[in-house]
Amino acid sequence: MVEQQNRIPCRLFRQGSGSISALVFAAGAVALWSTNALVGKSLLASHPVSQVQFLQFAGAALVFAVIRLMGRERAALVTAGAALISLAVGFIGLVGTMVLQYIAFASMPVIEANVVAYTWPLMVAAAVIALENPRRPALLGLAAVVGFIGVALVISGGRNQSWLQGDLAGYLAAFGSALCMAFYSIMVGRVATPADRLLLPSSLIGVALTFLWCARDGFTWPVGADLALGLYLGAGPMGLGYYFWSRALKLEGSGRVAVVAYLTPIASTLLLTLSGERLTVTAIVGAILVIGSCIAVGVERSEAENHV
Numbered sequence: 001m002v003e004q005q006n007r008i009p010c011r012l013f014r015q016g017s018g019s020i021s022a023l024v025f026a027a028g029a030v031a032l033w034s035t036n037a038l039v040g041k042s043l044l045a046s047h048p049v050s051q052v053q054f055l056q057f058a059g060a061a062l063v064f065a066v067i068r069l070m071g072r073e074r075a076a077l078v079t080a081g082a083a084l085i086s087l088a089v090g091f092i093g094l095v096g097t098m099v100l101q102y103i104a105f106a107s108m109p110v111i112e113a114n115v116v117a118y119t120w121p122l123m124v125a126a127a128v129i130a131l132e133n134p135r136r137p138a139l140l141g142l143a144a145v146v147g148f149i150g151v152a153l154v155i156s157g158g159r160n161q162s163w164l165q166g167d168l169a170g171y172l173a174a175f176g177s178a179l180c181m182a183f184y185s186i187m188v189g190r191v192a193t194p195a196d197r198l199l200l201p202s203s204l205i206g207v208a209l210t211f212l213w214c215a216r217d218g219f220t221w222p223v224g225a226d227l228a229l230g231l232y233l234g235a236g237p238m239g240l241g242y243y244f245w246s247r248a249l250k251l252e253g254s255g256r257v258a259v260v261a262y263l264t265p266i267a268s269t270l271l272l273t274l275s276g277e278r279l280t281v282t283a284i285v286g287a288i289l290v291i292g293s294c295i296a297v298g299v300e301r302s303e304a305e306n307h308v
Contacts, residue, residue, distance in 0.1 A: 022252035029245035034267035036237035037114040038275055039229055040105050047222060049106040050213040052230060053099060055222070057206035059234020060094075060242070064200040067243060071196055086193040090202035093184025095209070098238060100177035107170025111269065111277040115150075115287050116174035118265040122147040122293060123182035139296070147293030153286025188249050195246035203239075265291050 043052045104113035122144045191198065222230060269287060 019252055022248045025244040025248035025251065029241045029248065030264045030267065032237045032241035033264045034271060036233065037105065037110050037268050038271045039233055040102060041110040043226060043229055044106050047226065048217050049102050050210060050217045051219070051222065053102055054207070054210040054214050055230025056098065056234040056238050057203055057210050059231040060239035061200065061203040061207050063235045063239030064196055064203050064243070067196045068200055086191050086198055087201055089184060089187045089191055090198045091205060092180050093188065094199055094202040094242060095206045096180035097177050097184065100173040100180060104170045104174035104177060107167035107173065109277070111272045112283070113170060113174045114268055114272060115265060115290055116171065117177045119147060119290060120178040120181040120185065123178055124185055127182065127186055143293040143296040147290050150286040150289025150293065153282055153289065185249065188246050195243050195250065198246065199242055
């Protein structure tokens with residue numbers, strides 16, 4: 001009996017350590033993701049999206065390869081079906097999210113695309129309502145509806161108070177990017193594959209696909225600061241950002257960690273605003289609704305995790 005009682009504090013300590021580690025990884029991902037739109041905007045001003053994407057995937061592949069080489073985990077035997085599922089999760093989450101996001105950045109005002117692309121927490125909330133048994137489904141549903149109303153305001157009020165002033169393909173790409181990231185955030189904690197093994201094959205596929213894209217558009221290798229910024233987008237927001245986020249979700253699902261992730265649109269929108277990007281009053285109200293609803297969803301899911 002005494003031995004069993006002594007084990008309880010040890011187990012709680014290990015759980016607490018896991019929570020702290022998850023929050024640290026999540027905070028690192030948010031810090032890197034927050035710079036993505038700003039750096040991407042500066043590169044897209046002088047380079048085609050295909051070239052920016054190639055540099056991103058090249059930088060990310062290098063990071064994942066280094067992490068893999070440094071890892072000491074033995075490869076676990078997996079079935080062909082499990083391997084295909086892991087590959088699909090990594091491909092949709094990494095390649096789908098980033099390619100669609102940068103198509104959106106190139107097709108519409110970056111600050112609008114950034115807000116729309118970060119509606120993925122609301123999509124995760126919708127999935128929770130549909131697939132799980134949340135403690136307060138009405139609150140989650142209301143938060144999701146408010147968030148999507150905010151997206152509509154961003155789209156309608158971003159410029160000239162009229163609808164869809166940007167390229168329609170850009171808005172669809174931004175929504176598609178959010179769907180891919182929502183899918184990844186739901187699935188990454190449910191597959192047994194370590195984060196580096198999950199992401200390295202997808203990044204290599206991304207390198208190959210974007211190289212072909214560059215060859216079609218005409219390839220001019222950037223130099224100096226542009227080359228460094230492109231590789232930073234790959235090594236930082238895409239590479240380490242995805243790795244940190246995957247580790248956080250594997251350590252602690254999507255409870256308190258999710259609350260930290262919802263700070264990304266706040267920080268990234270602030271950086272874009274400081275760089276000169278502007279929203280109208282209507283779009284600002286929409287952005288506030290999106291960010292507020294994301295935080296509400298995060299708090300609710302965190303409380304639900306704590307009551308399990």
